[in-house]
Amino acid sequence: MKSLRTLGWVLVALALTVLPACNRGPSKPRVGFVSNNTAEFWTIAEEGTKKAADELGVEVVFRRPPNGTAGEQKDIIEDLLTRKVQAIAVSVNDPENQLDFLNRITDRIPLLTQDNDAPASKRLCYVGTDNYEAGKEAGKLVKEALPDGGTIAIFVGKPDPLNARQRRQGVLDELAGEKDAKGPKYGKYTLLDTYYDYVDFKKAKDNAADALTKLRDEPNVCLIGLWQYNPPMILGAVKDAKREGKVKVVGFDEHENTLLGIKDGLIHGTVVQQPYKFGYESVKLMDAIIKGNKSGIPANGLMYIPHITIKKDNVEKFHQDLNKLLGK
Amino acid sequence: MSRLLGILLMVLLLYGALLASNFEDAGSIENHRNIARRTGYFGILTLGVGLLIISGGIDLSIGSVVGLSAISFGLLLEKRMSPVLAIVLVLSGTVLIGLFHGLLVTKLRLQPFIVTLCGLFIYRGLAQLAPILNFQALWANLAGFSWDQNILQGSSRDVGIGGRPDLADLRYLASGEVSGVPMILILMIGVATVATVLLHLSVYGRYLYAIGYNEQAARYAGIATDQYKILAYVWCSLMAGVGGVLLLLDLETAQPTAAGGLYELYAITGAVLGGCSLRGGQGMVAGIILGTSVLPLLRNLCIFAGIPSDLEYTVIGLALLLGTVADELLKRRAAARG
Numbered sequence: 001m002k003s004l005r006t007l008g009w010v011l012v013a014l015a016l017t018v019l020p021a022c023n024r025g026p027s028k029p030r031v032g033f034v035s036n037n038t039a040e041f042w043t044i045a046e047e048g049t050k051k052a053a054d055e056l057g058v059e060v061v062f063r064r065p066p067n068g069t070a071g072e073q074k075d076i077i078e079d080l081l082t083r084k085v086q087a088i089a090v091s092v093n094d095p096e097n098q099l100d101f102l103n104r105i106t107d108r109i110p111l112l113t114q115d116n117d118a119p120a121s122k123r124l125c126y127v128g129t130d131n132y133e134a135g136k137e138a139g140k141l142v143k144e145a146l147p148d149g150g151t152i153a154i155f156v157g158k159p160d161p162l163n164a165r166q167r168r169q170g171v172l173d174e175l176a177g178e179k180d181a182k183g184p185k186y187g188k189y190t191l192l193d194t195y196y197d198y199v200d201f202k203k204a205k206d207n208a209a210d211a212l213t214k215l216r217d218e219p220n221v222c223l224i225g226l227w228q229y230n231p232p233m234i235l236g237a238v239k240d241a242k243r244e245g246k247v248k249v250v251g252f253d254e255h256e257n258t259l260l261g262i263k264d265g266l267i268h269g270t271v272v273q274q275p276y277k278f279g280y281e282s283v284k285l286m287d288a289i290i291k292g293n294k295s296g297i298p299a300n301g302l303m304y305i306p307h308i309t310i311k312k313d314n315v316e317k318f319h320q321d322l323n324k325l326l327g328k
Numbered sequence: 329m330s331r332l333l334g335i336l337l338m339v340l341l342l343y344g345a346l347l348a349s350n351f352e353d354a355g356s357i358e359n360h361r362n363i364a365r366r367t368g369y370f371g372i373l374t375l376g377v378g379l380l381i382i383s384g385g386i387d388l389s390i391g392s393v394v395g396l397s398a399i400s401f402g403l404l405l406e407k408r409m410s411p412v413l414a415i416v417l418v419l420s421g422t423v424l425i426g427l428f429h430g431l432l433v434t435k436l437r438l439q440p441f442i443v444t445l446c447g448l449f450i451y452r453g454l455a456q457l458a459p460i461l462n463f464q465a466l467w468a469n470l471a472g473f474s475w476d477q478n479i480l481q482g483s484s485r486d487v488g489i490g491g492r493p494d495l496a497d498l499r500y501l502a503s504g505e506v507s508g509v510p511m512i513l514i515l516m517i518g519v520a521t522v523a524t525v526l527l528h529l530s531v532y533g534r535y536l537y538a539i540g541y542n543e544q545a546a547r548y549a550g551i552a553t554d555q556y557k558i559l560a561y562v563w564c565s566l567m568a569g570v571g572g573v574l575l576l577l578d579l580e581t582a583q584p585t586a587a588g589g590l591y592e593l594y595a596i597t598g599a600v601l602g603g604c605s606l607r608g609g610q611g612m613v614a615g616i617i618l619g620t621s622v623l624p625l626l627r628n629l630c631i632f633a634g635i636p637s638d639l640e641y642t643v644i645g646l647a648l649l650l651g652t653v654a655d656e657l658l659k660r661r662a663a664a665r666g
Binding site: 038061062063064066067068069070071074075076078079080081082083084093094096097098099100101158159160198199 | 350353354356358359362366456485486488489490491575578579580581582583585586587589590627628631632634637640641
């Protein structure tokens with residue numbers, strides 16, 4: 001009996017806590033921004049969304065699926081729809097198979113894709129990097145590092161994702177000097193192999209070490225890391241093999257160790273995206289769309305955020321700005 | 329009843345906090361439907377492991393079995409196999425997995441923890457292997473007793489059923505609704521009914537409790553303990569298989585490396601919160617269902633209360649710990665008073 005009475009009290013207490021909440025009403029426009037994992041990349045993007053939120057008086061709900069799975073992301077998006085966000089920007093997990101789900105979102109609110117696109121969906125616009133062009137930029141870095149040609153190896157997490165494919169093809173096309181180049185010779189460069197690690201960092205490093213063993217007698221070697229953690233793992237393997245400085249490294253994104261490697265002259269350069277602008281531009285565009293102004297959407301539905309090449313001459317300033325953004 | 333009180337209070341408290349966080353949206357029918365769907369999904373897995381825990385066992389391979397089932401189911405559908413046949417095949421596979429676990433635990437007397445931990449790795453590995461296996465080459469090799477054809481081709485990839493209108497009816501199982509009630513909740517209630525009959529209304533249930541409470545005593549009492557333990561493992565893996573099939577139907581995509589990851593921990597936590605003791609011999613179906621709802625409620629609360637993503641795991645972990653402590657204290661008080 002006593003327990004029933006306790007239960008009664010708890011219910012009364014609950015009712016009391018619930019009541020005041022009824023008065024809260026929506027005031028600012030509310031938009032959602034959903035990543036596809038928890039990488040530091042998204043912390044930078046979040047800063048960009050905050051900046052836009054302050055400037056425009058928008059409420060941004062920023063969420064990251066803790067394990068980066070499609071299921072978690074779906075739950076989060078559903079909850080944001082229930083929370084009545086008026087527009088949402090999503091980094092899509094599986095563009096080919098999630099069309100139904102994405103189009104169920106667009107039935108209710110405007111959808112932007114950012115970082116990873118789903119061109120076949122009814123999304124209004126993609127905000128992100130042109131990964132093919134970014135790949136060509138990295139190809140130029142390889143040409144600088146090995147002007148007389150040589151052997152290259154490419155390292156990336158997975159073969160499937162669009163950005164991995166586009167970056168890889170961009171690098172190879174730039175080296176070959178033609179579109180849709182097919183190897184194994186690309187101009188003056190020979191591709192040893194493309195190594196996949198399935199986002200296992202240890203495996204990423206082991207892959208690089210294996211490639212170095214195969215290439216131990218090659219004088220002109222450049223290892224290319226396509227995803228954020230690849231260049232640091234490559235550098236680690238190069239150091240273990242005591243070939244730092246001799247083996248060239250070119251990478252993508254702005255991992256701390258990549259930037260330090262550039263400062264030390266051990267990594268030739270990296271091509272970075274601007275996640276801050278992904279966040280900033282997405283929120284700005286969503287705000288305009290909510291207010292009925294769709295003029296900001298490019299005709300082809302692709303808002304490319306330019307990539308930047310970081311080399312020894314501009315790494316110091318870039319690193320400082322980045323640390324400021326990350327609050328370091 | 330007193331054993332259910334702790335978990336009932338916890339669920340009510342979370343529910344109250346959720347409504348308090350944002351009454352208009354969190355209290356909407358849509359949100360209730362979302363929570364019901366998630367509870368329905370995890371309920372199936374939790375009821376699976378719940379019965380096993382009551383019999384004194386444990387299964388750490390649930391998430392990997394979910395992943396392997398989802399991937400195999402997707403691959404069979406890609407090959408345009410009849411969906412019904414594909415489901416039967418996948419579920420039969422999970423029955424074999426359960427049988428395998430059960431036999432290793434009973435006949436070889438291995439520790440369930442280690443058997444299913446190995447399973448966790450093996451089935452995850454198979455899920456990653458399955459998309460790149462070339463079955464034609466494999467059969468050709470086997471038929472010719474040779475090893476000259478390459479059986480691995482391509483590289484691992486996501487498996488999906490997007491853009492398959494012919495599967496719309498089947499997808500209804502996972503994402504449909506019957507007069508506003510999510511289909512998956514109805515499925516879970518079906519599973520719960522079977523579990524209730526098994527556990528609370530039949531002699532088999534008494535046997536499971538007896539085995540979990542004191543296996544040796546149960547054996548001396550003439551119960552075929554091995555047989556019932558194997559049955560519990562089969563039931564658990566079968567439910568994980570059902571979970572895998574539903575996962576693919578719901579999400580339309582499955583990643584070999586991640587699909588179903590950590591689900592074993594969600595299921596075990598739900599069952600233990602719901603009153604199952606990891607020492608075996610304790611637990612009820614109603615409690616298991618209440619325990620299951622804690623995690624979806626907590627996650628939903630994190631979003632509606634605006635708790636930052638970075639804090640989410642800490643909040644979830646602490647809430648679960650607090651719930652467990654409160655529940656334990658309540659139980660002790662109840663026990664002290666007799």
